[in-house]
Amino acid sequence: MTPDSHLLSHALQLVQQSLHDCLQDDPILLWQLDPVRNKLRFFSEPVFRTLGLNVPLLFQNGDYLDRTVLEEDREALRDALDKMKMQKHTGIFFRIRDEDGCPRWLIMLGMPAPETPFSYIGVIGRCTRMLRRVTGEHHGMPPESIDWLSSPAMLVSFSTWKIISANRSARDLCGQGENVPLEDVFAISEDLKAAIYEGLTFSRRWQGVLRVRKPGGSVLPCSVMMRPLSQDGQHCLWIRLTPLLAVDPTIPDVREETPLPDLSAASGERELLRLVLRNPQILPAAEGIILSRIFPDENRVSVTCEGTMFTNNMEHVDFPYIGSIAENIVRFSLDSLTVDETSRSIRPIDWALFIPQGVRSYYAEPWFGQNGIRLVLIFCSPRGGAFSDVRGASLHRLVDAFARRLNELDTHRTLRNIL
Template identity: 30%
Template sequence: MIAMHNLDISGLISRPDLSREDLLDYIDTFPALLWRIEIARSRIEFLNSQHIAGLGDRTGLFMKSPEFRTLMVLPEDLHFLEGFMEAMKEAKAAECIFRIRDHEGAVRWLKLVGWTHPKDLRYYMGHLLDVSGRAEAIKSIIEKDAELQLMIELADNPVIILDFDTKQVVSQNMAASRLFLYSPDEFRNLFLQDLYHRGMTNMVHRLLNEIIFSKKWEGKLLFERKTNSVFTAETSTRFLIFRERRLLRVSLTNITASEPRQEKRKGRGKDQGGHKALLGQDLLARLDGLSDMDSILRVMLDHQLPNFSFDAILFSDIHARKNRVYVYAAGQPFASMACGEMYSYEGTVAQDIERFKLDYLIVDETLDSIKAIDWALFIPKGIRSYFAKPFYQRGVLRSVMILCSLHPKTFLNEGLSEYSILFEPFQRAVQAWRSAQRCSRMKA
């Protein structure tokens, strides 16, 4: 091996009390083979003295001799190493992982990494280290995930495997087929969006964004069968990797809805009523205990309606005698708006509702409006239509809930019964918020 005094380390010493000898000792004992090659002359001009398990005192020979590499590396992994060597000749950054057999016949995993010197392209440097421990850990995780794939048929509860990237169903057990009323062949042509209720769209999107990092998600979701009947279920979702494929394992328990045959017997009108009640109860449960308006509105935004989706939701806190309206919002169009932004009561949605004694107000196209608030608040945020519902306290207008859409003519008079799903949960949540506000003022 080349002696280490040939290595220029003048730019590497960052502490005045760290001597050249200390740094050289650190490099020599670093738990990897460190090397540097002069590309033009095809020669190794530096190696430390580290021994790699499986290579022993011949570790340095691995970087020097192609014949030795061919002898040590498993034949099926040689192409990885050859690709690395080609990249090294072209002075391109590269890395590869491959396996060798040690003198006892055991397989070990090695990782080779190389890069050019940013200030001197004549040199290519890198390291070789043993990563067997990490490889075995990864292998163990993959094997466990494979067991989950194989065990779905043994589960008593419905279990579904989906491709994470395409969101298409990969497989499901019989319990899932019976629950959703699809045949096995039909099931495998479905996508995730075919299974959950459209009111859960925002929540599912958030789940998918978070699960890559958290690996697991558990909560209650609303699903829809082939017959359009709905049910809620405690949902345990796990992100896993099997044979380099990203998968989503969805397990359903505590299913809370009538059996499909009973629902069919009830008739369409009753089924729709039960559906709405279920959505309202689910929203009440999600809002229970919340008194922070930002959190309240985010939950309501996630709880989309079956047929009338909205892009944002506003709460207007009305103080007509003081000529003030404080506006709170959730949704991307209002992401830059301050919490509790103040507007004059004159020219607001609330004033129109009170002046004309309206039960609700629908604006089909804000661009056709002459209301000051539409041009001051809604149009600059891209809102094209909205539905507004007033709420009174002791006969005085105190709150307005506004569902907003980036598209014109989103809300219809015929949808009132569906919008009403949100009324009671919203009213209760606002009461909880007002109580928290009073307590806060009393403490102050």
């Protein structure tokens, strides 16, 4: 091998490693469009979870596009989408604002599918880090990005739990500025801190409902989202507050995570499902709930439905594990699964179970035991897109409590059968 070929080989390895790193940081989604049937298909779950971006809605909902895409990029993106519907080659870089108000770059490419009439294929991917590497931009978050948000947001030191900066909305809401302990904004117990640390460690976010102390002594319930980030070499928390408008003054000022329903009173599986469904603080949009017990080795899942929306409140009805929600969760290492419109799904279980039961959208959360996935709890709605805004809402505590109580009931039933 000549020196030039050695150099070329080394350069190729660097390029390959760089592309590998970029794709790990900024994954891509593959999709297929049928312009005749107006059907959009994704080959993986079409959500960039860390951005809070629902990709199909970019294609399907103009209002969502206007809310999500930066104004200066909207017209170009609409033109690109029109070209795709007309089956023309197209490619575009465009920017969105993530949940924290920071601009993020995405790339979308599309072309007619070779040798497949009336089919169009494409990719959409995050490319912020790749563009920053190319342009040499600083990797940190611009401090002024807090002020881009109309909703209250603040930056807090992870070590001192004091406010580093807050935007105008946060200052107006809390009456607090910089260098103020977070406990002066809302009470944070040691148990809650532990829950926050756990969420930040394993999910890189924590989300819950807290009571914010307003000037004058009044309190306001807010949905609070926290994320870790590094700013100028300092470990920080990015906190975003969303005031909950429907304030009930009789609600106790607990300033904790959403309280769990008392499941100890349930004497059976179906009653356990009813207790969860009747708690509006869990997922208010849910009008039905499904328990899916998972038996991968037997290639089956056992389904029980509860709720007035269902045409048939089936109990312990078996469906194949292959093609189920559980298989999808395990295959793609998902922590949850949201489907906004079952009629556009290609998942077999959606057509075998959900559509016949009148379910148009659902949110599913799994529970894993020592030997793998054991159950999936599925919140259902007869309306499309009912759970599209449940971005990262943590139901882990609820599902864990549900699974523990279900195990207790199973154990009691087994003992009764033996005796």
